[in-house]
Amino acid sequence: MPADNGVLEIVICLGSSCFARGNSENLAIIDKHVQSLGLKASVHLTGKLCQDQCKQGPNLIIGGVFHHNVTSARLRELLEQQGNPLREDHGTS
Secondary structure, eight states: OOOTOOOEEEEOOOOOHIIIIHHHHHHHHHHHHHTTTTOTTEEEEESSSSSSSSSGGGGGGEEEEEEOOOHHHHHHHHHHHHHOOOOTTTOOO
């Protein structure tokens, strides 16, 4: 769910455990999703180092909600659930 300013915050764990367990691929998936749907202005993607949740990794925070054991398939589902907030093309066809 986007924040009050309409921007969806995604925080990806870049700690070595999460990154090695799938967040390297997840980062690429998020970037491709944002680029392909024109969401650059409405998604704020940041990375953080270890968030002390290593055993449950790879970990992401999407819209303030922690997600653990995020596979690439699960990430795609999570991104689809967010919809296409504030597309940069503002809905033009």
